[in-house]
Amino acid sequence: MDLLLVNLIDGLVTGLLLFMLSAGLTLIFSMMGVLNFAHASFYMLGAYFGYQISLYMGFWMALVCAPVIVGFLGAVVERYGLRRVHQHGHVAELIFTFGLALLIEEAVQFFWGKSQVPFMPPQALDFALFSIAGNAVPAYKVFMIFVAIAIFAGLLFVLTKTRIGMIIQAALSFPRTVEALGHNVPLIFMCVFGVGTALAAVAGVIAGPVLGTFPGMAFALGSIVFVTIVVGGLGSLSGALYASLLIGWITTFAASYDVGLADILNAIGVDQPLDMRNSPWRDFWSITLSQVGPILPYLLMVLTLIFRPHGLFRKGGL
Amino acid sequence: MTHALDISGLKKSYGKAEIIRGVDLHITKGERHAIIGPNGAGKSTLFNLITRRMAPSAGKVHLHGQDLNGLVPCKINRMGLSRSFQISNIFPRMSVFENIRCALLWSMGFRYSFWSLVDRSKPLTEAADAIIEQINLTSRRNIPAGVLSYAEQRALEIGLTIAGGADVVMLDEPTAGMSNTETDYIVELIRKVTVDKTLVMVEHDMGVVFGLADRISVLVYGKIIATGTPEEIRANPTVQEAYLGTAIKAEQ
Amino acid sequence: MTDTTPQMTDTGPMGLRLKSAMPWLCAALLLLILPQIFSANATITLMNQMAITIIFALAYNMLLGQGGMLSFGHAVFMGLGGVFAVHVMSYVEAFGAPLPLPLLPLFGGFAGLLLACVIGSFSTRQAGTVFAMISLGVGELIAACSLIFVTFFGGETGVSADRTYGLPVFGVEFLRQSEVYYLIAAWLLLSVFLMYLYTRTPMGRMANAVRDNPERAEFLGYSARWVRFYSFIFSGFFAGIAGGLFALNYEIMTSESMSLVQSGKILLITFLGGMGYFVGPIIGAIVFTLLTTVLGRYTELSALYVGTVFVLTVMYCPRGLAGLLMMHEPAYRLGKLRRLVAPYLKVLIPVLVATLGCAALFEMLFHVRHAPPGDHEMRLYWVTFDSHSPIAWGIVIGVTLLAIMTTRALIPHIKDAWHDANTIDKGAS
Numbered sequence: 001m002d003l004l005l006v007n008l009i010d011g012l013v014t015g016l017l018l019f020m021l022s023a024g025l026t027l028i029f030s031m032m033g034v035l036n037f038a039h040a041s042f043y044m045l046g047a048y049f050g051y052q053i054s055l056y057m058g059f060w061m062a063l064v065c066a067p068v069i070v071g072f073l074g075a076v077v078e079r080y081g082l083r084r085v086h087q088h089g090h091v092a093e094l095i096f097t098f099g100l101a102l103l104i105e106e107a108v109q110f111f112w113g114k115s116q117v118p119f120m121p122p123q124a125l126d127f128a129l130f131s132i133a134g135n136a137v138p139a140y141k142v143f144m145i146f147v148a149i150a151i152f153a154g155l156l157f158v159l160t161k162t163r164i165g166m167i168i169q170a171a172l173s174f175p176r177t178v179e180a181l182g183h184n185v186p187l188i189f190m191c192v193f194g195v196g197t198a199l200a201a202v203a204g205v206i207a208g209p210v211l212g213t214f215p216g217m218a219f220a221l222g223s224i225v226f227v228t229i230v231v232g233g234l235g236s237l238s239g240a241l242y243a244s245l246l247i248g249w250i251t252t253f254a255a256s257y258d259v260g261l262a263d264i265l266n267a268i269g270v271d272q273p274l275d276m277r278n279s280p281w282r283d284f285w286s287i288t289l290s291q292v293g294p295i296l297p298y299l300l301m302v303l304t305l306i307f308r309p310h311g312l313f314r315k316g317g318l
Numbered sequence: 319m320t321h322a323l324d325i326s327g328l329k330k331s332y333g334k335a336e337i338i339r340g341v342d343l344h345i346t347k348g349e350r351h352a353i354i355g356p357n358g359a360g361k362s363t364l365f366n367l368i369t370r371r372m373a374p375s376a377g378k379v380h381l382h383g384q385d386l387n388g389l390v391p392c393k394i395n396r397m398g399l400s401r402s403f404q405i406s407n408i409f410p411r412m413s414v415f416e417n418i419r420c421a422l423l424w425s426m427g428f429r430y431s432f433w434s435l436v437d438r439s440k441p442l443t444e445a446a447d448a449i450i451e452q453i454n455l456t457s458r459r460n461i462p463a464g465v466l467s468y469a470e471q472r473a474l475e476i477g478l479t480i481a482g483g484a485d486v487v488m489l490d491e492p493t494a495g496m497s498n499t500e501t502d503y504i505v506e507l508i509r510k511v512t513v514d515k516t517l518v519m520v521e522h523d524m525g526v527v528f529g530l531a532d533r534i535s536v537l538v539y540g541k542i543i544a545t546g547t548p549e550e551i552r553a554n555p556t557v558q559e560a561y562l563g564t565a566i567k568a569e570q
Numbered sequence: 571m572t573d574t575t576p577q578m579t580d581t582g583p584m585g586l587r588l589k590s591a592m593p594w595l596c597a598a599l600l601l602l603i604l605p606q607i608f609s610a611n612a613t614i615t616l617m618n619q620m621a622i623t624i625i626f627a628l629a630y631n632m633l634l635g636q637g638g639m640l641s642f643g644h645a646v647f648m649g650l651g652g653v654f655a656v657h658v659m660s661y662v663e664a665f666g667a668p669l670p671l672p673l674l675p676l677f678g679g680f681a682g683l684l685l686a687c688v689i690g691s692f693s694t695r696q697a698g699t700v701f702a703m704i705s706l707g708v709g710e711l712i713a714a715c716s717l718i719f720v721t722f723f724g725g726e727t728g729v730s731a732d733r734t735y736g737l738p739v740f741g742v743e744f745l746r747q748s749e750v751y752y753l754i755a756a757w758l759l760l761s762v763f764l765m766y767l768y769t770r771t772p773m774g775r776m777a778n779a780v781r782d783n784p785e786r787a788e789f790l791g792y793s794a795r796w797v798r799f800y801s802f803i804f805s806g807f808f809a810g811i812a813g814g815l816f817a818l819n820y821e822i823m824t825s826e827s828m829s830l831v832q833s834g835k836i837l838l839i840t841f842l843g844g845m846g847y848f849v850g851p852i853i854g855a856i857v858f859t860l861l862t863t864v865l866g867r868y869t870e871l872s873a874l875y876v877g878t879v880f881v882l883t884v885m886y887c888p889r890g891l892a893g894l895l896m897m898h899e900p901a902y903r904l905g906k907l908r909r910l911v912a913p914y915l916k917v918l919i920p921v922l923v924a925t926l927g928c929a930a931l932f933e934m935l936f937h938v939r940h941a942p943p944g945d946h947e948m949r950l951y952w953v954t955f956d957s958h959s960p961i962a963w964g965i966v967i968g969v970t971l972l973a974i975m976t977t978r979a980l981i982p983h984i985k986d987a988w989h990d991a992n993t994i995d996k997g998a999s
Contacts, residue, residue, distance in 0.1 A: 035699050081885060088888050091640045094702055095841060098642070098834065099881040106874040110932070113940060219830065223710050230703050291718055298711035305704055306692045369789070391788040401789055409782045420779045424791030428772035430800055435770045482791060 005132050007252050013141050015248025016148030020203035021221065022228045022240040023155060024196030030235035031171055031192050033090055034082065037097035040222030041104035042197040046070050046204025047213045048108055051119040059122035067201040074197025078190045101218065109215045116214040144206050151202065152241070159237075168192065227301040233311020242313045247297045254293030320383040322347045322486050322516040323368070323399075328377030330360075330367055330540075337363050339540035340377070345533075347485075350517040352527045355537035356560075361520040362404060364537065365490050368518075369401045370394055381486065396424065400484035404491045404520075406471040408478060410464030414455050417463050417474060418446045421481035446481075452511060453477040454503075469500040473507060480511045487512055489519040493526055505530060528552075536560070594763060601755040605748050614747045620859045621758040622815045623839065627851035628765050629808035630836045635845035636769065637801040638781030639694075640702045642833050643709015647806045649716070649828030650685050651678030651813025653723055656823050659731035671733060671744055672753055675814030682810020686803040694798035697784065709833055716825035728824030731817075754815050761811055766848060768804060777801045838880050844890025853891050871932055901991040913980075913987040920976035926951070927970025934966065 025039045049066035050059075057065070077100065085096040120126075121140045128136035159165040171178040171188055179185040211217065228247055232239030304312050323345040330338040337360045345351045355361050367374045370391050379386045381399050389397075409417050419436065422445055428434065436442060450456050453473045458466060463474055472492060480487055492508060493501045505526055508517070521527045527534060528548045535545040538560045544551060551557055605614055626648055633639040655678040662669050693704040716723035723729065733744055742749050768774045776797045780787045784794035817823050826832070843854020858876075865872035887894060901907045930950055937948045937957040948957040955962045 033699075035703070081881075084885055085888070090698055091634075091638065091702075092884065092888055094640055094699065095837065096881070096884045098837065099877065099884050102834065102838075103874075103877040103881050106871075106877045110871065110874055110936060111939065223706060223830070226703060227707055230707070234700070234703075287718060295711055295714040295718070298707050298714065301707040302692075302704070302711060305700075305707070309695070309700075371785075390793065391785075392791050392793045395789055395791040403786075407783060407786045407789075409779050409786065411782050412778065416775070420775055420787070421790050423772045423776065430773055430776075430796060432768060432771045432773040432800065432804070434772065435767065436772055436775055437770055478786070478790065 003256065006137070007256050008249070009137060009141065009145075010256075011249035011252035012245070013144050013248070014252055015245035016145060016152075017203055017207050018221075018225060018228050018248055019241050019244035020148055020151060021200050021225045022232070022244050023152070023237060024199040025225060026229050026232070026235060026237055026240045027168075027192055028196045029229065030237075031168070032082075032189050034086075034093045034097070035226070035234075036193075036196070037094060037222070038077075038100040038104060039097075039197070039200055040218040040225055041101045042070050042074055043200040043204040043207075043221065044108060044213075044215075044218040045073065045104060046201025047119065047208030047217065048112055048117070048204075049201070050205035050208055051112075051117050051213055054119070063202070063205050066205050067198040070201035070204075071194040071198030075190050075194035077197075078193035082193070083186065101222070105215055105218060112215075114215060116212050119208045119213040121209040140210065144210070147202070147206055151199065155199075224297055227297045230301050231297075231304050231312050233313060236311060236313070239311050239313040243311075246312075247300070250296050250300070251293055254289050254296055257289055321345055321380075322349075322382060323518065324378075324380035324383070325368065326378050326380075328364070328367055328379065329375045330363060330372065331375050337540055338367060338374070341537070341540070341542055343535060343542060343545070345516060345518060347516055348514065349532045350512065350530055351519070352531035352534045353518070353520050353537055354522075354524075354527055354534060359537045360540045361537055362490060365401065365488060365520060369399065369488065395482065395484065398484045399486045399488065400479045400482055401488040402475045402479040402490055402492060404494060406468075406475050408463045408471060408474050410462065412463060413460050414450060414463055414466070414474060415446055415459045418449050418477055418481050419443075421478045422446055422449075425482040425484075449477050449481050453507060469496055469503065472496070472500075472504060476504070476507060476511065480515075484515075486516045486518070489517065491520050491522060493521065493523050501526065594759070597762075598759055601759060605751055609748075611747050614751050616859065616863060618747070618751055618754050618819050620856055621754045622812050622819065623836075623855040623859055624852050625758060625761045625815065626809055626812035626836055627839045627843065627855045628762060628848075629805045629812060631840050631845055631848075631851045632765065632768070632777075632801055632805040632808070634837070634840055635847075635850065636774065636781065637697075637777045637798060637805075639697050639798060639802070640705075640837075641709075642702055642706040642830065642837070643712070644705070644805070644809060644836055645830075645832035646709050646712040646828045647682040647685055647809035648813035648816065649823065649825075649832070650712070651675075651682040651810025652817040652823040652827060653716075653729055653813075654678055654681035654810075655814040655817040656729045656731045656821075657722075659733060659817070659821075660729075663732060671818070672756070674733075674818055675757055675811045678814020678817065679807045679811040682813065683803055683807040685810075686806025690799045690802035690806070694802050695795055697781075697794075697798060706830075709828070709830060713825065713828045713830065716828055723825055724823070726825070728822050728826075730822040733818055733821055750819055754819065757811065757815055761808055762852070765808060769848060773797065773800050838876070842880060842883055842890055844892030844894075844896075846889055847892040847896065850890050850892035853895075857891060869929075869933065871929075871936060874932065875929065904992070904994060906991040909991050910987055913984050917977060917980045917984055920973045920980065924970055924973035924977055927966060927973055930966050931970065934963065 021039060021043055025036060028034060028036050028039070046066050049069055050062040053062035053065050081096060081100070082093060085092050121138075125138070125140040125143050127139055130137055157165075159169060167178060167183055167188065171183070171185060178188075208217075211221075224247065228243045229240050231247070232241070232243030300312075321344045323343070325341055325343040328338055328341040329336065341364060353361050353364065363372070366372045368379050368386075370386060370389060381394070381397055384397065386394055386397075409420065412420070419442060422442060423429075423436075426439075426442055426445065428436075428439075428442075447456075447459075450459055453476060455466075455470060455473060455477070458470060463471065466474060476489065476492060479489065489508065493504050496504065501523060508519075508530065519531075531548060533545060533547055534551045535542050536551065536554075536557050537543075543560060544554050544557050546554065604617060608614070608617070629647075630641070630644050633641050633644070655674050658669070658674060658677045661667065689708055693701060693708065717725055733750075744750055744753065776787060776792050777800075779790075780792070780794045780797045787794050787797065813823075813827075816827070839854040839858045840851045841854070842858060843852065844850030862872060862876065865875060869875070883890065889896070898907060898910070901910060933950055934948070934957050941948070941957070946956045946958045947954060949955075
């Protein structure tokens with residue numbers, strides 16, 4: 001029971017972190033039709049810039065400055081890169097962002113090296129806030145949850161209550177109409193791209209100290225983020241939230257409950273072969289849930305695509 | 319004798335808005351049938367419903383007596399119904415010849431073949447060249463379709479539509495956006511290529527409609543208010559009130 | 571666009587056939603002669619690698635270039651084909667089945683085909699972004715599975731076998747690199763030929779049609795989904811062949827060969843070479859293999875350079891190297907290609923200097939950041955100098971800027987020459 005609670009909190013943290021990325025990615029996708037492969041790379045840039053800034057000005061300044069810098073970079077990428085490629089269609093855009101992801105990873109290695117950099121949580125939050133049955137819950141985790149919820153609330157407020165939010169929402173569904181109404185859609189696109197990447201950078205700064213800041217962090221998280229927005233239904237913000245939480249919990253629980261497939265097979269009455277060394281099925285007997293954990297999101301995605309191509313949480317067609 | 323196309327009780331609604339409100343239409347074999355109506359009457363929607371580009375909310379479409387319900391466009395095409403599009407829908411990066419050849423492949427029995435070579439098939443090349451000749455694009459044969467002029471692209475569109483040898487041909491505003499000379503060219507072309515075929519067309523240009531069609535249906539707000547020969551339609555008071563009147567007024 | 575205009579010349583069918591057979595005969599001859607010229611073992615290994623990459627890249631381009639499907643997980647087909655081929659090899663070794671080695675890649679091909687049938691059954695419903703996402707998900711899924719199912723995939727260490735197992739084929743035991751080379755070359759020629767023929771079949775033509783306009787293809791009687799499916803499984807087949815050859819060449823397959831990195835690499839190669847042309851991936855594979863090998867020998871930053879070249883290609887030259895070459899076709903037809911040689915040579919020198927200068931700046935920056943503390947000495951372009959000295963930086967920056975400015979100054983010249991070469995001379999025919 002206590003372990004359940006701890007896992008719930010851990011899963012929530014992972015899920016909200018995923019949401020910070022998938023929210024930006026979904027916004028960008030539904031407005032521009034571009035699936036930004038480099039989105040997780042901006043998250044990584046956020047972590048690295050955060051690390052570099054925190055060396056000189058401390059964590060809190062990093063949390064403010066790094067997203068601004070990354071958001072600016074994102075806007076530049078949109079203005080001078082993506083817009084240029086846009087005329088060649090979505091496939092070219094996807095290839096461009098893929099190349100960008102490769103390039104950012106190389107650039108990060110170029111400046112900060114191949115190994116992990118020592119990005120630490122701020123000392124003000126480096127204590128156990130409370131503990132559940134002997135499992136300490138660090139204050140930093142609670143802080144992460146609050147940041148994520150604050151961002152979500154802010155995003156919701158901007159999108160539903162402000163004028164610019166209305167325009168964005170309208171541009172989501174009817175970009176041409178919005179353009180015809182006299183709004184500068186390219187400018188809106190650039191801003192949304194910048195804000196989306198800045199959101200990813202916020203996630204990077206707060207996740208960097210916990211998940212580690214290393215050159216592979218973008219690709220490690222990037223594909224999971226894609227899975228998330230596909231499972232949530234491409235272009236649906238609420239779907240992205242649900243899917244993020246679902247995947248956060250799935251991976252956390254899978255990692256901590258070590259159920260082996262052998263137990264399940266035994267339970268349904270399949271006998272273990274006596275000679276394990278030569279059986280072609282021996283892998284099935286040694287698989288555990290924690291081993292399968294990392295691939296569960298992909299499995300979920302493939303199943304979603306086969307059975308509910310428009311997303312798990314979406315009613316009806318597109 | 320069965321009709322070429324039998325449409326009964328066809329409806330389409332988006333939420334509460336009914337776009338097509340119950341259309342019944344019978345088109346006999348070999349006739350040239352035009353559907354006219356004011357803007358927003360649902361002519362293109364009706365076309366899309368018949369060819370299953372969209373699924374209707376209710377009603378049935380029979381092609382040569384066969385129900386089209388639940389079929390996908392490629393199956394319908396194989397049954398002998400072919401259509402063109404209001405906005406040119408061609409393969410812009412392929413040459414004119416390649417465009418027509420692609421349109422011929424299925425009907426000439428190549429299906430999903432990966433064991434025969436298209437260049438080696440003499441009948442295929444000859445058939446494609448014959449159609450290009452028919453649509454007067456022989457001089458443009460090896461040019462990418464994307465760089466053709468607008469009227470030429472429309473002609474190619476018609477070529478693609480008739481190439482497969484379908485006996486029911488549906489043309490969606492074939493002369494939209496054309497100058498008078500271009501319109502004459504396309505009308506001649508349509509007359510030439512639809513000999514012995516059933517033609518259903520949506521058209522705005524009254525000159526084209528009354529010159530080409532054997533029978534005309536008038537679609538107003540999702541319902542057909544009259545069907546008949548051009549003379550009958552011209553004389554029909556309801557039509558005059560609902561449609562032709564406004565058209566004539568607009569012309570004056 | 572592939573070369574679509576059929577060869578309609580006045581030559582009879584025999585002449586036509588001979589003309590279209592010429593490139594293939596030349597290629598075969600070249601493949602035969604190459605190992606005589608470059609006989610070093612390292613070069614032959616490089617050529618083997620190149621040949622396998624060519625097959626894989628062409629298979630990939632069946633999807634990307636010809637079918638309009640962007641895949642981020644195509645390496646799984648090659649990987650699975652390879653793993654399966656390795657298993658067949660060890661099986662034959664253990665049980666002595668009479669299977670001649672040259673047929674081994676076929677098994678890889680069929681493994682790829684089978685996997686493609688399974689995945690294609692749901693992934694080819696849509697093209698574009700959705701297809702790309704599915705391919706990524708499935709690719710990651712299988713790559714991750716390869717670490718879990720150790721029996722089949724061998725886990726981290728991979729699976730390996732010995733290719734010199736059974737009976738010698740006509741006295742050849744495939745012990746030497748050059749013997750393997752000829753086997754791979756034969757498969758290369760055959761695969762390329764078949765893939766080229768595929769583009770000329772009704773299916774190949776319709777794959778282009780569906781790529782450009784799936785809806786129109788539907789209204790011409792073809793199901794876009796089935797056309798995509800066929801492209802997909804054939805692509806899987808040839809990727810599997812490439813995998814089988816890989817297994818045969820290296821005698822080992824690891825899970826790394828299925829990773830996203832490999833899938834990304836083949837995308838890079840295909841795009842670099844030019845996905846719109848049949849020869850594009852071939853050019854891409856050759857250039858990429860050479861580039862990475864040469865760069866890898868001299869610098870630690872080769873991946874950075876390749877990434878930069880890739881992004882620049884996507885932005886400024888989306889038709890790839892083959893597109894660059896094809897741009898010169900009109901000038902060639904006019905017989906005025908020669909007029910471009912001199913201007914090109916003139917601009918080549920500053921461009922080269924500018925590129926090398928930028929690379930030097932990267933290298934120096936890298937050295938300053940990552941060399942062990944106190945190590946200021948670096949060696950670049952056969953010169954040894956102090957990487958922290960302002961003089962060295964000043965010289966490199968100065969030379970690079972000068973080269974860039976010269977290049978810019980020469981651009982109008984190139985434009986004029988280009989315009990001149992592409993217009994018909996007045997008076998002359």
